[in-house]
Amino acid sequence: MTTSQRWQRILIVLGCAVIAYAVLAPLTSLDGAQALNLPLLTDKLWFRLATITAMFVVMATAWNIIGGLTGYAAFGNVAFFGIGAYTTGMLIAKAKWPFLLALPLAPVAAAIFAVLVGLPLLRLRGHYFAVASLGVGVAVGELVQNLDYRGEPIFGGASGLFMPIFAVPNRDLYFFYLMLGAAGVSIAVTWAVIRSRFGYGLIAIRENEEAAAVIGVNTTAYKVAAFALAAALTGLAGGIFAQWNVFIDQENSFPIAYNVEMILMALLGGTGTVFGPAAGAVVLQLLIQFLSGSLPITLDLPFVPEDAMPVLAQVVLGVLLALVVIFAPRGVIDFFGGRSRLTIAYLRRSLRETSI
Amino acid sequence: MTPQLDLRNVTKRFGGVAAVDGVTFSIAKGEILGVIGPNGAGKTTLLNCISGVYRLDGGDIRWHGVSIAGLAPYRVARLGVGRTFQIVKPFGSMTVRENVAVGALFGSDSERPPLRAAFDRADSVLELVGLRMKADLPVSALTIPDRKRLEVARAVATRPKLLLLDEVMAGLNNVEIDDALEMVRAVHETGVTVVLIEHVMRVIVGVCERVIVLDLGRTLADGQPDVVLRDERVIQAYLGERYARRLRGG
């Protein structure tokens, strides 16, 4: 067995272990399990972090469909998250819909928006598309927060939108499984797309859009479809988030940082693969939480005051982003996938290819 | 009998210059036609007009009698018009087989094979163009002549009724040209109408039944290769007034 094959084995085993842990550990918090004297593996903090991680798995995997497979690096996908969140939130808070009825509308609303915005936007290439999509992300958040009708904010304004708490036993566990389910759906959708005609069409568009067009790929329709699919999945995460968090506003539903985080996660894990973005999401989210001091194990730097930790975390994130982009653009999975070895030589070669 | 492809007064301008200026000719099904002309004559522009990459500024293009001017490139491809690019455009991250299979997956509306059938078709096309042995290689491992074959293979996989080949022979040595000629003949024998844009006269003479000469966006001549190539105006266009006069013996 070659080294890379060995690494692949290790990675698969590790991945399965993580998934098994994520699925089974929460069960120890059930009353039934406690009655059997099983050790409590999860607590409120665990559920919170795990649910957020699953949320990012959805977003990174979804981004991968438009960014990684199709090659259109959208920089404003958080707009779909927020639209999903506010769609569900508004239906529950204002129209008094039950949660499970409001949730399916989140991906629908996000997808419709993606089609409307995608038709003009996806005609742009490279920089123009990237910043235009960034502009969408920023502008939508702003509009949602500030749009008034006759002096009253439509979407709750600066004070945000509150929803009644979803009454269900083991609420933390419920929402974690829900988000985990969404993550599973995202991954399954990506898996199905990659080995379908649609997927090949998207990759063709990424590799050479003009060539794709002349062999019969309806590039506009395919791009918009990929965009809408990514939007729908991201919107689903937003919808779940809204009810889970009970409160939404511009800051927690349209955070600009999410845009880059989901891209970095996909990049880290390997764009264009099925599990890459998910792996990147888990790893990066753990790192971010660690740096922010949210994990039980914290970093105590002697010269840094505690309230400065989140800011320092952002600095580290920026440095990490820079390092990943400079040294390992094809992602860690490229290494684990056997296509390259993470040696100094590889890093040097990578660097040589891109610098002047 | 309606021609397969009918160009009427096709005009395309860039800025103030007419790259293609009132070109008119028809192609019958099953022909193997050459298009030649000095650099800048408008050959590739004409091809881009036919395949829908450029919008026409004037005239019309008819496919089996129906106008296709203004159709998006993918629609033209779906009608059965395939083309290659002068500077090849392979799908870099895919293998040779995958490149051709994508062609089979999309392409002409006559069939839409499922994935497995597309890959099978890719294999048979690779056999036709002589790339069978290299099917699993990444594109980056191919030589230039092989990349051109790949370009042709992908276009052939789209089940075209008409195939436009843009300077497929450019940069090939004599041996490679012979191999490529065989490939073109093989493709033609499957019933596909072939249009070759070329500079290499050997190819034109060797395989084309008919040749059209373009110069400065206009058709200069249209007929059998040996006749056209002896046409004074053609020689003049290629070689200039002085040399033409010398050939004339003046």
Add this chain to the structure above:
Amino acid sequence: MADLVQLVTIGLLAGGIYAAVGVGFSLVWGVLNIVNLAHGALVIVGAYLTWQIFTASGLDPFLTLPIDAVALFAFGYVVQRGVINRIIRAPLLFTFLLTFGLNLIAVNVLLLIFKSDFRSVTTVYSGAGLDLGGIVVPYIRLAALGIALLVAAALALLLNRTRVGLAIQAVGSDRDAAQLVGIDLRHAYAVTYGLGAACAGVAGGLIAMIQAITPTAGEPYTLQAFVVVILGGLGRVSATVVGGLVFGLVEAFAQSIPGSGSVFANAIAFGVMVLVLVTRPQGLLGRLR
């Protein structure tokens, strides 16, 4: 009518700032093909530099502008030469992400140093202005407009009349050809980014005199710089200046519509950008890229 003139005045004065912010951004994009997401950070670093010098030494803020220019030039040169040059041949996504990462680092380092309190530069003449028959023209803003135009003119002069400038233009046109005629690419790139940073620094200094600053105050300027460049067109300094002034006017008029306000700044910017990209992608004065 007086309202209209006031609105136009406000628009042009704001436009001056936008132009100042835009020219550096446009240079880096046009020559290096980098959309510098850290541009806003460079602006705010310039702002803080002006504030710091002013607060520590009492030096008139206008006199700190040359210091801003030199300091930011040096900083930009080092960043380009040491960091950005390493991935300049990578696909656009990577330069995008890198500059975003640099932005993250810069803004958060500023947060660590200066905290998020608002700071301002207040001088004896801060509130004063001209009163032309009811139309108020604040002195500082008028001077800012003048300086912005001066900076743009200086940049244009440098690009067109000096050796360095021509080298930069050559590199922007054709990287490989420029190397063939003996231009040191790494140095040329670094100088270009340095110049872009210098312009951003001066713009930042001007901004410090006009508004209260906080480390995150530079963010909106990046998006606005992008819009200004798209509106004016890539290619010439004058195009960006026109873009800046026009955008200032558009924003002034959009915000005067009852019911809207400065909260919609980003939405307006984005709207203008999409409109231009869809109808006239080369901008008002630029050529198609």
